[in-house]
Amino acid sequence: MTTMTASPHFVASPGLWTLAWRRMRRDHVGMVSLLIVAAFILMMIASGSGFLARDWSKEVGANYAPPTFVGADASGQSVIIPATEAGEGDVVESNVSDPIASELAELRPKPKGAVAGAGPSEGAVVDPLADIMAEIKGKGGTEAVKEQRAATLPFGADKWGRDVLQKVIKGSETSIFVGLAAALVATLLGTVFGAFSGYYGKWVDDFFNWFYSVFTSIPYLLLILAIAAVLQQKGLTTIILILGLTGWTGIYRLIRAEYLKHKSREYVQAADAIGASGNRRMFVHILPNVSHVILVQMSLHVVQFIKAEVILSFLGFGVPVDVVSWGSMLNEAQNELILGKWWQLVVAGTAMAVLVTAFSMLTDSLRDALDPKLK
Amino acid sequence: MIRHTLVLLGLSLLGLGGLAPEVRAAADLKKVLRVEFPVAETGFDPVLVHDLYSSTVVEAIFDPLLTYDYLASPAKLAPRAAEALPELENQGKSYTFKVRKGIHFYPDPAFKGQRRELTAEDFAYSIKRHKDPKNRSVWKFLLDGKIVGLDEAEAAAVKSGKFDYDSPIAGLKVLDRYTLRVELKVTDYNLGYILAMPSLGAVAREVIEAYPNDTNSHPVGTGPYYLKRWIRSAKIFLEANPEYRSFNWDFKGSEDTWDKRVIAEMKGKKMPRIGQVEINIIEEEQSAWLAFQNAELDILYLRSQFSPVAIPEGKVNEQLAAKGVLLNRITDPEITYHYFNMRDPVVGGYSKEKVALRRAILMAYDNAEEIRIIRKNQAVEAHFPVPPGVVGHQPRYRAGNAYNVELANALLDRFGYRKGDDGFRTLPDGRPLVIRYASQPDSTTRLFDELWKKSFDAIGIRMEVQKEKFAELLKLEKQCRLMMRGAAWIADYPDGDDFVMLLYGKNVGQSNNPCFELPEFDEIYERSAKMPPSPERDRLYVDLGRLAENYGVWKLNNTRYRNMLVYPRVKGYKKHPILLADWMYLDLE
Numbered sequence: 024m025t026t027m028t029a030s031p032h033f034v035a036s037p038g039l040w041t042l043a044w045r046r047m048r049r050d051h052v053g054m055v056s057l058l059i060v061a062a063f064i065l066m067m068i069a070s071g072s073g074f075l076a077r078d079w080s081k082e083v084g085a086n087y088a089p090p091t092f093v094g095a096d097a098s099g100q101s102v103i104i105p106a107t108e109a110g111e112g113d114v115v116e117s118n119v120s121d122p123i124a125s126e127l128a129e130l131r132p133k134p135k136g137a138v139a140g141a142g143p144s145e146g147a148v149v150d151p152l153a154d155i156m157a158e159i160k161g162k163g164g165t166e167a168v169k170e171q172r173a174a175t176l177p178f179g180a181d182k183w184g185r186d187v188l189q190k191v192i193k194g195s196e197t198s199i200f201v202g203l204a205a206a207l208v209a210t211l212l213g214t215v216f217g218a219f220s221g222y223y224g225k226w227v228d229d230f231f232n233w234f235y236s237v238f239t240s241i242p243y244l245l246l247i248l249a250i251a252a253v254l255q256q257k258g259l260t261t262i263i264l265i266l267g268l269t270g271w272t273g274i275y276r277l278i279r280a281e282y283l284k285h286k287s288r289e290y291v292q293a294a295d296a297i298g299a300s301g302n303r304r305m306f307v308h309i310l311p312n313v314s315h316v317i318l319v320q321m322s323l324h325v326v327q328f329i330k331a332e333v334i335l336s337f338l339g340f341g342v343p344v345d346v347v348s349w350g351s352m353l354n355e356a357q358n359e360l361i362l363g364k365w366w367q368l369v370v371a372g373t374a375m376a377v378l379v380t381a382f383s384m385l386t387d388s389l390r391d392a393l394d395p396k397l398k
Numbered sequence: 399m400i401r402h403t404l405v406l407l408g409l410s411l412l413g414l415g416g417l418a419p420e421v422r423a424a425a426d427l428k429k430v431l432r433v434e435f436p437v438a439e440t441g442f443d444p445v446l447v448h449d450l451y452s453s454t455v456v457e458a459i460f461d462p463l464l465t466y467d468y469l470a471s472p473a474k475l476a477p478r479a480a481e482a483l484p485e486l487e488n489q490g491k492s493y494t495f496k497v498r499k500g501i502h503f504y505p506d507p508a509f510k511g512q513r514r515e516l517t518a519e520d521f522a523y524s525i526k527r528h529k530d531p532k533n534r535s536v537w538k539f540l541l542d543g544k545i546v547g548l549d550e551a552e553a554a555a556v557k558s559g560k561f562d563y564d565s566p567i568a569g570l571k572v573l574d575r576y577t578l579r580v581e582l583k584v585t586d587y588n589l590g591y592i593l594a595m596p597s598l599g600a601v602a603r604e605v606i607e608a609y610p611n612d613t614n615s616h617p618v619g620t621g622p623y624y625l626k627r628w629i630r631s632a633k634i635f636l637e638a639n640p641e642y643r644s645f646n647w648d649f650k651g652s653e654d655t656w657d658k659r660v661i662a663e664m665k666g667k668k669m670p671r672i673g674q675v676e677i678n679i680i681e682e683e684q685s686a687w688l689a690f691q692n693a694e695l696d697i698l699y700l701r702s703q704f705s706p707v708a709i710p711e712g713k714v715n716e717q718l719a720a721k722g723v724l725l726n727r728i729t730d731p732e733i734t735y736h737y738f739n740m741r742d743p744v745v746g747g748y749s750k751e752k753v754a755l756r757r758a759i760l761m762a763y764d765n766a767e768e769i770r771i772i773r774k775n776q777a778v779e780a781h782f783p784v785p786p787g788v789v790g791h792q793p794r795y796r797a798g799n800a801y802n803v804e805l806a807n808a809l810l811d812r813f814g815y816r817k818g819d820d821g822f823r824t825l826p827d828g829r830p831l832v833i834r835y836a837s838q839p840d841s842t843t844r845l846f847d848e849l850w851k852k853s854f855d856a857i858g859i860r861m862e863v864q865k866e867k868f869a870e871l872l873k874l875e876k877q878c879r880l881m882m883r884g885a886a887w888i889a890d891y892p893d894g895d896d897f898v899m900l901l902y903g904k905n906v907g908q909s910n911n912p913c914f915e916l917p918e919f920d921e922i923y924e925r926s927a928k929m930p931p932s933p934e935r936d937r938l939y940v941d942l943g944r945l946a947e948n949y950g951v952w953k954l955n956n957t958r959y960r961n962m963l964v965y966p967r968v969k970g971y972k973k974h975p976i977l978l979a980d981w982m983y984l985d986l987e
Contacts, residue, residue: 080855086771117944120918122753123809124948130808182771182845183852344847344863354841362706362774 046392053388059381067199076192084173084180095174179366197348202329208267210321213274221282281313315393322386425638427673429986438631441614448536453596458979460599460619469651473892490585497576502641504624508608518578520600522570530561537597545569546581591891622982634677664970671985700961722966731889737912737952754813756950760799761806762853777956790894798947836883878913
C-alpha cells in the first residue's frame with residue numbers, strides 16, 4: 024500500500040507521497056486501521072506459508088466443542104442415539120463369493136487363541152470382517168480416538184470438531200487473498216479501459232462506453248451467476264475472475280473522467296510537444312497524477328470483494344470443499360445457529376467485521392491524505 | 399400374504415338420492431382437521447398426477463381395490479373396494495377380485511341425476527387409462543409387460559392415435575358386474591401392492607369423458623372424502639362423502655404403548671369421524687412450524703431443520719410438552735446409500751484390486767458421524783438393503799465394510815496403492831488416483847462433501863467434487879457416467895423386491911445406479927423374484943446383501959425418521975409408512 028521509506032528531513036520540496044504520508048500520520052484512526060490491516064495481511068501470509076493454522080482441518084475438539092468460557096456441553100453427548108440395539112457378532116451368514124476374502128483374512132490381526140484358517144474355502148466364517156470388527160470393538164478403538172479430543176476449545180469447535188480459531192485464520196487467507204486479487208484485476212481492467220476511453224475519446228470512448236453499459240445493465244447478482252455458469256468450475260481462481268470481471272465498471276467511469284480532465288492540461292501538451300507517444304503520455308505522464316484515485320478505489324474494492332466472496336460462498340458458488348473461507352464459515356453457521364452453536368458465527372463474523380471496518384477506515388484516511396482538497 | 403383384520407361393514411344405509419342423514423351420522427361436519435402440504439398440489443386425476451401430495455388427496459377421494467392395514471407392521475395389504483384380498487391362482491399369474499356391492503360414486507352432473515354404482519368395469523377402465531398414450535401416465539411402468547393383452551392395446555393406440563377402451567383385453571376380464579379377473583404374463587407377487595396405489599383408484603368413465611381436458615379438477619370418486627373447494631396452490635377443502643359406506647374401527651396393532659393408546663381411543667367407533675379436512679399449502683418450513691405452534695395445524699411433518707429445536711434428544715420440547723403435543727416417529731421405508739459406478743475405469747470393475755479399492759473407501763466412511771452431524775440424529779443406521787417395516791427386512795443383519803480406517807489403509811497397502819511424497823496414494827501402476835465425488839451445489843450436500851473429504855484424507859486418496867444440477871446428475875447417473883454418488887430409495891411398495899432389484903443387472907439405466915452386473919447376483923435375484931415372501935426368499939436376500947458388500951458396490955448409510963407432531967385433540971393417529979391419506983381413520987375431540 025504505502026511504500027514510503029524516504030526521510031522527509033532531506034527533501035527540500037516534499038513530493039505528493041511524502042505529503043500524503045505526513046497527513047496520514049496525523050490521522051490516528053487511519054494509523055490504527057493501517058496497523059490492523061497490516062496484522063491481518065501478516066496473518067494471511069503466515070497462514071499461506073504454513074506458519075499458522077497448518078493443521079486447521081485436524082479434529083482437535085469434540086463435535087461442536089463450545090468455547091472454554093462457556094464450559095463443556097453436557098447434553099451434547101447424550102444426544103447420541105444408539106444406532107442399533109442388536110449386539111455385536113449378531114450377523115446373518117451367507118456363502119456368496121468374496122473376491123478379496125483371502126487378502127482380508129491375511130490383513131486381519133489374528134485374535135488371541137483363534138483357530139487359524141478363516142478363508143472363504145472354509146465356509147465357516149463367511150463375513151471376513153466379523154472378527155476384525157469384534158477385535159476393534161474389543162479394544163475400544165473408535166471410542167479411544169474420541170476421548171483424545173478436547174471437550175472445550177478457547178474459541179470453540181465446528182461440527183467436525185475443528186478449531187474455529189484455526190479455521191478463521193485459514194479462512195482469512197482465502198478471503199483476503201480473494202479480496203486483494205480480485206480488486207487488482209478489477210482495478211487493472213478499470214484503469215486500462217478508462218485510460219483508453221478518456222484519452223482517445225471518439226469511437227474508442229464509444230466502444231468502451233457501450234461495453235460499460237452492457238455490463239451495468241445486467242443485475243449484479245445475475246451477472247455473477249452468469250459468469251459462474253460460463254466458467255463452469257469452482258475454485259479460488261474462478262471466484263477471483265468472477266469478482267474481477269464484474270467489478271471494474273465503477274473504476275472505469277472514474278478513471279475515464281480523470282483522463283478527460285488531464286489530457287488537455289499543460290504538462291500533457293508539453294509531453295506531446297517533445298514527441299512522447301500516446302501510450303507514454305497515458306501511462307507515464309498522466310497515470311501518476313491519477314494514481315491516488317486508483318489506490319483509493321482499489322482499497323474500496325478490496326472491502327467490497329471480501330464481502331462478495333462471503334455472499335458467493337453463502338450462495339454455494341464459493342470455495343471448494345477442502346478450502347475454508349469466512350464465507351463458507353458463515354454459511355455453515357446458519358445451520359448451527361438453529362442448534363444453538365453460535366461460536367463459529369461470532370468468531371468468523373467478528374474477524375470479518377474488524378477487517379472490513381479497518382479497511383474502510385483506512386481507505387477513508389487514504390483518500391483524505393492523498394487528496395486534501397476533497398476534505 | 400395373510401388375511402388381514404380390517405372389517406369393512408358394508409352397511410348400505412343409503413337412502414335414495416344419496417343424502418340420507420344416517421350415512422353422515424359418523425362423520426361430523428363440525429370436526430375440521432387442519433394439515434399442511436409443503437409443496438403445491440398439481441391436480442386430482444389418479445392417472446395424471448404423480449407427486450406425493452396430490453396422490454394423498456387422490457387416495458382420499460378415490461377407492462383403489464386394495465389398501466393397507468392401518469396398524470400392521472410391516473405394512474400389510476387389506477381390501478378397500480374389493481371384498482377380500484385376492485386368492486393367488488396359477489402360481490401368482492391370475493388374480494380375481496370381487497368388488498364390494500353397494501359402493502356409489504359421489505353425485506356429479508355427468509351421472510345425469512342417477513346414482514352410480516362402482517363396478518368391476520370401472521377398475522378395468524381405470525387400469526387401461528394408464529396405458530392410454532394420450533395420458534402419458536408416469537405410473538405406466540408398473541403395468542408394463544405384465545397384463546396379458548394390455549401392452550398390445552397400447553401399441554395399437556400408439557399406431558392409431560386413439561386408445562380403444564371398448565375392445566376387451568384378455569388379461570382384464572370382467573366376469574360379471576362385480577368380478578374382475580387379472581391375468582399376468584409372468585409371475586408377480588407384487589400386483590396387490592400396485593393395485594393399492596392411489597393412482598389405481600377407480601374413476602367413472604362418464605366423468606372422465608364429460609371433462610375431457612380438465613379431469614384434474616373434477617375428481618369424482620367413491621372414497622371417504624370429496625373435493626369441496628379448491629384454491630389452487632393455497633388451500634384444498636375436503637368434506638366427508640355422503641355416499642361413503644361406514645365401517646367399524648377395528649385394527650390390531652403391536653404391543654407398543656402408542657398402538658395400545660390408539661386402539662383404546664378408537665376401537666369400535668363408526669368411521670369416518672372427521673367431517674372436513676382443510677389442507678394448507680405452506681412451502682416455508684418455518685411458517686409451517688410457527689403455524690403448528692400457534693395450533694393452526696393439527697398435525698405437522700417435522701422436517702430436519704427444526705427437529706433439534708422441537709424434539710431435542712428425541713422428545714418434544716417443554717413448550718410442546720406443556721400443550722400435550724405428541725411425537726409419532728417412524729422410520730421411512732427407505733435406504734440412503736453411496737455407490738460406485740461399476741463401469742468407471744478408475745473405481746469400477748470386478749478385479750480384486752478394484753474391489754479392494756472400493757471396499758477400503760467404504761470402510762473409511764463413518765455412518766455414525768453422518769447420522770450424528772448431518773442427519774442430526776434423525777436417522778438410524780442402515781445395515782440391510784431392505785429397510786425396517788418392509789417385508790424381507792433382517793433386523794439381525796450387520797453390514798460388512800464397517801467403519802475401520804486402519805483396515806482400509808492396510809487393504810490399500812496390500813494391493814499396491816502406494817502413498818507418494820505428498821501423502822496421497824497412486825494406482826498400483828503408478829498413475830495418479832483421483833476420485834470424483836458427484837454432488838449438488840447446496841449447503842446440505844456440502845456437508846457430505848466435507849465428510850467424504852475427511853474420509854478420503856484418512857486413507858490418503860485424493861478427492862474432487864463434481865458439482866452438477868440435480869436433473870443433470872440423474873441424467874449422468876442413468877448413463878453410468880458418474881464415478882461415485884450418494885442416493886436414496888424409498889419403497890414404491892413394502893416388499894423387499896423393490897430394494898434388492900436396485901442392483902439387478904437388467905435394471906442398469908433405470909434404478910441400478912451403480913450399473914452393477916454380476917451373473918451370480920442376477921441368478922440369485924431371478925430366483926428370489928419368483929418366490930412369494932418366505933424364509934427361503936429371505937435367505938436369498940441375505941446372499942444378495944452380502945454380495946453387494948463383498949464387491950464394494952455400495953455402502954448403505956441410513957434410514958431417516960419421519961417425525962410427526964400431533965396435538966392431543968387428534969385421536970387415533972399413527973403415521974403409516976405407505977398409506978398417504980389416513981384421515982378416514984382419525985377422530986377429533
